[in-house]
Amino acid sequence: EVQLLESGGGLVQPGGSLRLSCTASGITFSSYAMSWVRQAPGKGLEWVSGISAGGGNTYYADSVKGRFTISRDNSKNTLYLQVNSLRAEDTAVYYCAKVYGGAYYFDFWGQGALVTVSS
């Protein structure tokens, strides 16, 4: 059974930082690209960032470019998202999602980590 478990969310002040983690089980983690997708309270889905299976290629939404960094440690089956210079509009549930095969669709999702940016 595929499981993706996010951690690291919480309350942070504007301008602050957090590191989100997503630990995978039930898959050969190193074989799949992964992504982060977020959802602000009561709003729709927004793709945030993606990373190739080996970690050599990364992709970002314009809204987070330069502030967020995606990375992975395949030896630990773990995906990360370093989020810096946080703004109120970054408040959201952050989901990690497994990419389906070679296509950037998402066939497995974690349950999400809530990040709240507020003073």
Next chain:
Amino acid sequence: EIVLTQSPATLSLSPGDRATLSCRASQSVGSSLAWYQQKPGQAPRLLIYDASNRATGIPTRFSGSGSGTDFTLTISSLEPEDFAVYYCQQRGNWPLTFGGGTRVDIK
């Protein structure tokens, strides 16, 4: 950035009804479009990929069609568990984008 516009925003139907949801792209994405279902408090679930292919375990009452800029998700006969929010997503161009969602609720 490719903008995906979903319509209608809300669809009020009864169990057994046919649901037709639309997703229009601001430029062609070929067949590189997926549909997801999301229920309250849950993560999204992949229903359809590459416009018309059902994902593993998805019932046959869900079908997708379209290419280029116009796509449709059809639920042939609504079951009680189908009342949810549905999103489309394109992977034809970076950045990946989602539509704003269509809520299917009980009439």
